[in-house]
Amino acid sequence: MKILTAAQTRAADAFTIAQEPISSLDLMERASWALVQWLKQRYSAAVPVFVFCGPGNNGGDGLAAARLLHQDGYDVQVFLIETGQSASADFTQNLQRLPSAIAVNRLQRLEDLPPGLPPQALVLDGLFGSGLSRPLEGLYAQVVTYLNQQPATILSIDIPSGLFADAPTPSGSAVIQADVTLTFERPKLAFLMPHSGGYAGEWHVLPIGLHEDFLNQVESPYQVLLPEAFQTILRPRSKFSHKGTFGHALLVGGSYGKMGAITMSAHAALRAGVGLLTVQVPQSGYSILQTTVPEAMVLTDDHERHLSQFPEDLTKYQCLGIGPGFGQAEDTRLALESLFRQKLPPLVLDADALNLLAADRLLRQQLPPDSILTPHPKEFERLTGPASDDFHRLQLLQNFCSEHACYVILKGAHSCIGTPSGEFYFNTTGNPGMATGGSGDVLTGILTGLRAQGYSPLEACQLGVYLHGLAGDLAAEAVGEDSLIASDLYNYLGAAFLQIRHS
Ligand SMILES: NC(=O)C1=CN([C@@H]2O[C@H](COP(=O)(O)OP(=O)(O)OC[C@H]3O[C@@H](n4cnc5c(N)ncnc54)[C@H](O)[C@@H]3O)[C@@H](O)[C@H]2O)[C@H](O)CC1
Numbered sequence: 449m450k451i452l453t454a455a456q457t458r459a460a461d462a463f464t465i466a467q468e469p470i471s472s473l474d475l476m477e478r479a480s481w482a483l484v485q486w487l488k489q490r491y492s493a494a495v496p497v498f499v500f501c502g503p504g505n506n507g508g509d510g511l512a513a514a515r516l517l518h519q520d521g522y523d524v525q526v527f528l529i530e531t532g533q534s535a536s537a538d539f540t541q542n543l544q545r546l547p548s549a550i551a552v553n554r555l556q557r558l559e560d561l562p563p564g565l566p567p568q569a570l571v572l573d574g575l576f577g578s579g580l581s582r583p584l585e586g587l588y589a590q591v592v593t594y595l596n597q598q599p600a601t602i603l604s605i606d607i608p609s610g611l612f613a614d615a616p617t618p619s620g621s622a623v624i625q626a627d628v629t630l631t632f633e634r635p636k637l638a639f640l641m642p643h644s645g646g647y648a649g650e651w652h653v654l655p656i657g658l659h660e661d662f663l664n665q666v667e668s669p670y671q672v673l674l675p676e677a678f679q680t681i682l683r684p685r686s687k688f689s690h691k692g693t694f695g696h697a698l699l700v701g702g703s704y705g706k707m708g709a710i711t712m713s714a715h716a717a718l719r720a721g722v723g724l725l726t727v728q729v730p731q732s733g734y735s736i737l738q739t740t741v742p743e744a745m746v747l748t749d750d751h752e753r754h755l756s757q758f759p760e761d762l763t764k765y766q767c768l769g770i771g772p773g774f775g776q777a778e779d780t781r782l783a784l785e786s787l788f789r790q791k792l793p794p795l796v797l798d799a800d801a802l803n804l805l806a807a808d809r810l811l812r813q814q815l816p817p818d819s820i821l822t823p824h825p826k827e828f829e830r831l832t833g834p835a836s837d838d839f840h841r842l843q844l845l846q847n848f849c850s851e852h853a854c855y856v857i858l859k860g861a862h863s864c865i866g867t868p869s870g871e872f873y874f875n876t877t878g879n880p881g882m883a884t885g886g887s888g889d890v891l892t893g894i895l896t897g898l899r900a901q902g903y904s905p906l907e908a909c910q911l912g913v914y915l916h917g918l919a920g921d922l923a924a925e926a927v928g929e930d931s932l933i934a935s936d937l938y939n940y941l942g943a944a945f946l947q948i949r950h951s
């Protein structure tokens with residue numbers, strides 16, 4: 449699903465109004481109606497609703513929602529912030545349509561605010577939406593601070609007020625801390641970024657019928673991954689297939705004290721459906737691997753405690769995953785250097801393989817095209833240098849992927865796949881329980897297993913991050929986020945496959 453910028457959303461609005469055709473006021477009514485339908489399913493009419501409105505169409509949505517909720521028997525009060533700014537036409541129309549039974553409080557100073565809102569109250573935040581053009585100041589900022597201090601539940605209309613949809617919001621700005629955000633038609637880029645995503649709380653997308661032709665034609669480098677995408681990507685396993693059909697993967701990693709990392713990758717590659725798996729580990733890992741992952745074949749390095757070589761013949765493997773527990777010994781670095789001079793199967797690189805790459809510019813330049821890299825933010829910073837904000841980091845991601853013709857999965861709450869052609873795909877599965885040692889090793893195994901089965905690098909990245917997060921969500925349902933550990937992720941991978949195959 450494409451993500452639109454605020455400017456593209458305005459264009460989608462205008463296109464819909466002209467082509468459907470529908471009046472701008474009726475489009476606002478449709479958006480507010482969708483919002484109220486959602487709200488009515490979660491909150492009973494016993495919950496008092498306080499609607500805070502700014503001067504634009506976000507405020508207009510708030511007024512229309514207030515009217516619809518009142519019609520449905522809710523106890524609604526409206527607060528208008530009056531700073532002398534002129535109101536939008538649709539705001540004015542909706543103010544006129546407001547039944548006189550709804551109390552309208554006009555706020556001109558901080559002192560006009562009620563001393564406190566009841567804890568059971570629901571606040572509808574309609575101060576500003578996608579039209580925000582500068583950080584909030586004065587009375588607007590004071591109202592935001594006041595609302596954030598209330599024990600009430602805050603539901604933001606379209607976007608938390610004060611948050612820029614697709615640009616960095618300066619730190620220290622007044623921004624509504626929403627419990628829930630109901631956003632129209634498409635999620636906003638800011639919801640997916642580490643520094644701004646938290647303001648939106650739990651967010652839901654409400655379709656409001658913006659014109660299909662516009663949505664199909666508009667170009668956007670930003671997409672969110674939704675389960676529908678996998679119906680075409682995920683391949684059936686045919687009746688006459690055999691283990692050779694599903695590829696042979698090689699995983700190389702592990703060092704003394706870090707054999708668990710490569711063990712977890714191995715389990716994950718197998719659960720991702722690979723036909724055959726070989727794992728190369730230092731000698732001290734031999735019994736560990738043979739005992740804990742009997743399905744895998746094991747090769748050992750000449751070295752006892754760390755890796756110092758890769759197998760001679762790599763032609764029989766359809767994917768080579770390197771990194772979990774790899775270490776950064778000098779021998780290991782030299783082995784990676786000579787590896788990059790050979791003809792190689794598709795690569796997946798993680799953890800210390802990335803750190804070695806970060807420390808050596810020449811090595812980076814020899815990175816084979818179409819490789820998949822899976823850095824967490826710190827590893828990414830080592831590869832590209834620091835980013836000044838989340839949006840700058842996306843720029844660095846784009847530059848790195850195009851310079852090295854590679855795919856990078858920047859891991860986070862919404863892991864982001866960068867591609868050589870400049871697209872970004874944000875994942876929508878996963879939970880904070882997955883912030884635990886070994887989670888990344890499992891992802892490396894899944895990607896290696898998928899790539900060996902012949903999935904393209906982009907397909908493997910999309911399917912890999914989505915399944916990894918979904919396995920985490922299913923595991924969290926069973927054991928809770930607190931107790932989730934990395935082995936739960938490969939143990940729930942089967943359930944995750946079943947869910948996307950049958951959705
Ligand atoms: N297609 C849709 O998704 C629909 C969205 N709707 C809603 O409309 C808003 C966007 O409305 P708009 O009037 O363009 O903007 P705002 O209400 O966010 O802002 C109003 C106005 O305020 C001025 N302004 C901007 N920044 C500041 C500031 N810091 N301080 C003071 N004033 C400021 C500026 O002039 C803005 O134009 C969208 O979010 C949805 O809620 C439609 O209802 C349906 C279709």
Ligand SMILES: [K+]
Pocket residue numbers: 506573574575576577604605606607608609
């Ligand atoms: K808002």
